[in-house]
Amino acid sequence: MVTDDLTRAAAARATRWRDARVVDVTHHGDRGVVLRLDVPDRIPHRPGQHYVLRLRAEDGYTASRSYSVVSAPSEDLVELYVERIPDGEVSTFLVDVVEPGDLLETRGPIGRWFVWDGRSRALGIGGGSGVAPLVSMLRHAHEIGRPELLSLAVTARSAAELPYVDELRAAKALVALTRVNDLPPGPTRLDAAVLGALVDPGATVYLCGSTRFTLAMETHLAVGGQPASTIRVERFGAGVAPG
Amino acid sequence: MAVTRGFVGRRASARDPRLPPGQYDVGSSWPVLTAESTPSIGTDRFRLTVDGAVEEQVTWDWAQLRALPASTWRGDIHCVTTWSKLDTWFTGIPVDVLLDAARPLPTATHVMVTSSTGYTTNLPLADVVDEKAWVVWEHEGAPLAREHGGPVRLLVPHLYFWKSAKWISRITLRDSDEPGFWERNGYHMRGDPWLEQRFDGD
Ligand SMILES: Cc1cc2nc3c(=O)[nH]c(=O)nc-3n(C[C@H](O)[C@H](O)[C@H](O)COP(=O)(O)OP(=O)(O)OC[C@H]3O[C@@H](n4cnc5c(N)ncnc54)[C@H](O)[C@@H]3O)c2cc1C
Numbered sequence: 001m002v003t004d005d006l007t008r009a010a011a012a013r014a015t016r017w018r019d020a021r022v023v024d025v026t027h028h029g030d031r032g033v034v035l036r037l038d039v040p041d042r043i044p045h046r047p048g049q050h051y052v053l054r055l056r057a058e059d060g061y062t063a064s065r066s067y068s069v070v071s072a073p074s075e076d077l078v079e080l081y082v083e084r085i086p087d088g089e090v091s092t093f094l095v096d097v098v099e100p101g102d103l104l105e106t107r108g109p110i111g112r113w114f115v116w117d118g119r120s121r122a123l124g125i126g127g128g129s130g131v132a133p134l135v136s137m138l139r140h141a142h143e144i145g146r147p148e149l150l151s152l153a154v155t156a157r158s159a160a161e162l163p164y165v166d167e168l169r170a171a172k173a174l175v176a177l178t179r180v181n182d183l184p185p186g187p188t189r190l191d192a193a194v195l196g197a198l199v200d201p202g203a204t205v206y207l208c209g210s211t212r213f214t215l216a217m218e219t220h221l222a223v224g225g226q227p228a229s230t231i232r233v234e235r236f237g238a239g240v241a242p243g
Numbered sequence: 244m245a246v247t248r249g250f251v252g253r254r255a256s257a258r259d260p261r262l263p264p265g266q267y268d269v270g271s272s273w274p275v276l277t278a279e280s281t282p283s284i285g286t287d288r289f290r291l292t293v294d295g296a297v298e299e300q301v302t303w304d305w306a307q308l309r310a311l312p313a314s315t316w317r318g319d320i321h322c323v324t325t326w327s328k329l330d331t332w333f334t335g336i337p338v339d340v341l342l343d344a345a346r347p348l349p350t351a352t353h354v355m356v357t358s359s360t361g362y363t364t365n366l367p368l369a370d371v372v373d374e375k376a377w378v379v380w381e382h383e384g385a386p387l388a389r390e391h392g393g394p395v396r397l398l399v400p401h402l403y404f405w406k407s408a409k410w411i412s413r414i415t416l417r418d419s420d421e422p423g424f425w426e427r428n429g430y431h432m433r434g435d436p437w438l439e440q441r442f443d444g445d
Contacts, residue, residue, distance in 0.1 A: 014429075015442040019245055054265075055247040063252055064265050064325060089253040089267070097249045105244055110442065112428040211275045215390060218280045228280040228360070235275060 014043050017054065020106040022098055023077055031161060032084055032129065033095045034070070036077040039106055044073040047136040048115040048206060048234070051078065051108030055090060065090040068132040068208070068234070069109060070164070072139035078106075081163045083129035114206060114234045118144050121203035124152045125190065125217055128161065130209030130236060135164045137206065138171050147171065153198055155190050155213075159183050174198070190217060196224035208234040259329065261319050263436040266327040274326055275390045282360050282410055286394050291341070291378070295355075295415035298346035308395065309380070311336045316377050316398065321436040323403040333387075333398050335379030338371045341414065350418040356397055356406075357413040364408050364423035365432065366399065368416070375401055378411065403434035403441070 024036035039051075047069075054064040071079035084095040098104070116122050116137050124134035131154050141150045152173035156162035158180035169175060169183070176187045176194065187194050195217065205226060207214050214233050221231060259268060286305040294300040303311075317332040347368065354371055357363050370376065377398040380387050387393035392409025399406045405425045426432050431440040439445060 015444040017244060054244075055250040055252070056244060057250050057252045058246055061252045061258070062265060063250075063267070066324065093247075093250055102248050103245050104247065107442075110429055113424075211390075215275070215281065222280070228282060231280040233280065 013041075014109055015107055017105050017107050019103045020078070022100050022102045022104060025098060025100055027095070028163065029160065030084060030095070032163060033082050033098070034163075035080045035082065035094065035098065036071075037080070037104065037106065038076075039078050039108075042078065043109060045069045045078075045109030045136075046073065046112075046115040046117060047140045048133045049109035049111045050133070051080065051106050052110065053080075053090070053094070054105040054107075055093060056105060063090050066110070068136070070132045070135045072136060072143050074143060075139075078108075081129055081132045081135075083163075114208075114232050116140075116150075116204065116206060118146055118149060120149065121200065122150050122206060123198060123200055123203045124150060124154075124206045125195075125198075125208070126152070126154045127190075127209030127213035127217075128156050129163060130213065130234070131163055131168065133208055133234065134206065135167060138167070138173075142171075151198065151200075151203075153190055153194070190220070192220045192223055195220035199224040199226045201225065201227055201230065203230065205231045206234070207231060209236060211235050261329050262327055263321055264439050266321055266325055266436065269326040269328050273328055273331075273391065274322065274324075280360075281390050283389060284359055284394060284410055289394050291395065291412060291414075293341050293345040293414045293416070296348040296351040296418055297416050298348065299344075301341070301345045303341075305394065308336075308378070311340055316379070316400065318400050320398075320400050320404055320407070323405055323430065323434065323436075323441050327436075332383055333377060333379040334381035334384075335377045335395075335398065337374045338376040338378060338397075338414070339374060341378065342372065345416075347416045348418075351416040353417045353420045355415045355417055355421060355423060356408045356411060357415065358408050358410040359412045360410055362408060362410075362424050364406050365421055365426055366402070366406055367420070367433070370399060370402060370406075370433075371414075375399065401435070403431075403436050405430065406434055 020037040020039040026034040050066045050068045056062050067080040082094045085091045126134045141147045155176040176190050289305045292302040315334045319329045321327045379398045380395050397408045397411045
């Protein structure tokens, strides 16, 4: 009961809006940006959780979107990766306009379902910017000295379009590049055969990316015999995350 | 709160008054949001039960449900992840029809809705009566797609869409409130989009 109350109190604090300061902005060409934020009175996140960013215009108009935390819970700054969606209202602003020193309204960390605490086996499967929460899991696994608990399979069109490609490769993630497979040897798709070989009924699967991607992966996993009850899904959007 | 430097926002035209605060219009698309893997439920295996604080527990199979007088709801739906879909329509029956058959006890104040995946969501009884909530099997004239909760889902359009449980299998009348799946996971107990009741504590 006491822990329940504490969790509730932390959740209530997490939903408060705070002005975070942008400390660091690293562009990935014109495809995306890594933002590092100093969040005052920060509550440590659990790998897999996200923050909501809210942009506010002079006249009070606001737009808010969710972004998964990439950093490990122990890191001082909250790291986010934002993929630039053409014509996207919030992502284009974050990629094109935001500079160090800017203040962004944030709240978080949010989510208690798509989270992995590093205590049991996990298989992370990510497409494109969907690798963001998996990288947080990966950093956490290394920090707690349990890298063997986490297997990763990720995909993008090319290495340039895969955020955190070096970090993922260093961790021996299976990398599938669908258009420009310039990192041989590697598969060009996460297809039924590739996923079938990864099936592990004793692990929890964390599946993250666009709707089309996650639906395809769910089908492959089901065919391969991964129990549906072990699969947790985070969907990022329309090209497409609770509904 | 501070203005975001340089942010104007995408407002070619005036904001549509049908959009609650913080929501944007997805147009004709319909994003899919599910925490779990998408199940495949054949209509032959479909069952919907109303139980709990009722005078009579009642179960409908697919044929029995479809034999009820269907009607169409038309309006706007709002997902907590900030998309809204405007002027869409669904075919099914008001939840009232099912409740009339099972006859809730006078002590019933809430419902817990359960999906065949084990997903749950809680609602005040007042939010699912008087044609405010529907059990639907068609969207815009076509059978409800599996990823959107087919064969049958709940539709509670005046609340955020996580309340509109997909793959519905059970409506349990209760004399107290208890959090469902997302509600235990940090989301609001009621979820009114016009009050931006997104998260626990809002
Ligand atoms: C829990 C959660 C975590 C998320 N984490 C991340 C993250 O770590 N990194 C990240 O980049 N994004 C993430 N997203 C997606 C993010 O919240 C926004 O939806 C995305 O940045 C687009 O917002 P926008 O305002 O630029 O586009 P909008 O103006 O909202 O949309 C513009 C157009 O792009 C389409 N669209 C929206 N999102 C996508 C998408 N992801 N892919 C393709 N088309 C899209 C829309 O349907 C619309 O047609 C996450 C979403 C959720 C729900």
